[in-house]
Amino acid sequence: PARARARDPWTHLAAHTPARIALGRAGPGLPTREVLGFALSHAQARDAVHTPFAADEVAQKIEALGLAALAVESAAPDRATYLRRPDLGRRLSDRARAVLAELKPAPCDLALVVADGLSSAAVHAHAAPLIAALLPRLEGLSVGPVAIARQGRVALGDEIGEALGARLVAVLIGERPGLSAPDSLGVYLTFAPRVGLTDAARNCISNIRGEGLGYDEAAFKLAWLIAEARRLGLTGVALKDESDLARLPPAGATLLPKR
Structure with missing residues (x-):
């Protein structure tokens, strides 16, 4: 047994990550449990993309x-088009644009957008709890109506x-599912939002889920x-997280427990 562990140093690491390592082998292939587990994860990722x-x-x-x-939608008329035409998911539909134009809201410090993205499962599970954790930290800021965006x-x-x-917009969106994380939520923050910006103008917080970044930490x-x-x-590449x-103890503080 000791020699076997020495030959396979990855085995003990598998307990610390959802990544597929130390899978073992059955002859020239993988063990049946690993083949079935991969198929299940792949199905869960596909379901996350296609779940209404x-x-x-x-x-x-x-x-x-x-x-x-406030309900809005992108210019992608359905899920199939949304997946084939990412450009349509970046633009509002004519109806949604008209609704926002008629709204004539007062300017606000922060707008929140909740979009299905590539994992509606992530939004269903994590968007509201994250906003609940964030609100107490926004004291003194005005928050506009929350746009719930389909095919965004x-x-x-x-x-x-x-x-x-x-003045700022934060987009809470379902991230592209992985084979170990089909329900990961991401947040993209942009200063002075306007049509035509690129991702270089945004800051991203990703992997918000039970097995990843928790709500309190993400809200902080x-x-x-x-x-x-x-x-x-500003936001984006010029703003480092x-x-x-901010959570480190002050200089000179001891890290030793009190007796």
Whole structure:
């Protein structure tokens, strides 16, 4: 047994990661359990992409937090088109554009957009709890109506934020499913949103889920980035996430437990 462990140093590492390592072998192939596990993960990833977005349920959860919710959709008319035409997912439909134009909201410090993206399962599970963890950290900021966007890509937030007169927009969106994370939520923060920006103008917080970044930690990072974006007047490659430094003990403080 000791010699076997020495020959396979990966085995003990498998307990610390969902990545597919130390799978073993059965002859020239993989063990049956690993083949079946891979097939299950692949099916879960496909389901995450194609599961219909329960926008009304998400809106109800957000309204229960005391925020107004607004239904919009991208220019992609259906899921099949959305997957084939990413460009349509970055633009509002004519109807949604008209709705926002008629709304004429007061300018706000922050607009929130909740979009299905490539994993509606992630949005169903994590969007409302993340917003609930974030709101207490936004004291003193005005938050516009939350746009619940069907068939949305990240850049859809630029047009929505511009229409809402928001100084910042945060897009909560289902990330592309992986074979170990079909329900991962991402957040993209953009200062002075407007049509035509690229991803270089955004800051991203990813892997928000039970097995990844928790709601409180993600909310802390997002609130820190919002504060820094307002102070510096920018987001993106020029804004480095140094939120972890804000949680370090002050210089000279002891890390030893008190007796």
